[in-house]
Amino acid sequence: MRILFNEIAPAQKERHGGYTRIIKLAQRRRGDAGDRAILEWVDLPTQAPEPIKAETAAEAKTAEAAKA
Numbered sequence: 001m002r003i004l005f006n007e008i009a010p011a012q013k014e015r016h017g018g019y020t021r022i023i024k025l026a027q028r029r030r031g032d033a034g035d036r037a038i039l040e041w042v043d044l045p046t047q048a049p050e051p052i053k054a055e056t057a058a059e060a061k062t063a064e065a066a067k068a
Contacts (some may be wrong), residue, residue, distance in 0.1 A: 008041065011043070013042075018037055019041065020040065020042060021039075021040050021042050022038070022039055024036075025038065061063040
């Protein structure tokens with residue numbers, strides 16, 4: 001709830017409606033064949049994920065030796 005009121009609500013302050021977007025998926029849920037959809041915020045700034053650093057074999061051995 002804290003994120004909703006402290007981050008999302010101020011970003012949507014000027015918007016008078018249409019806060020979310022629903023994208024229906026063609027696939028059905030396994031088990032009960034329920035409809036699936038993606039629900040996303042409209043115009044919400046997103047943060048790019050941190051790039052994953054590829055560990056070389058030498059770095060992996062060094063890290064493994066440090067743990068032992």
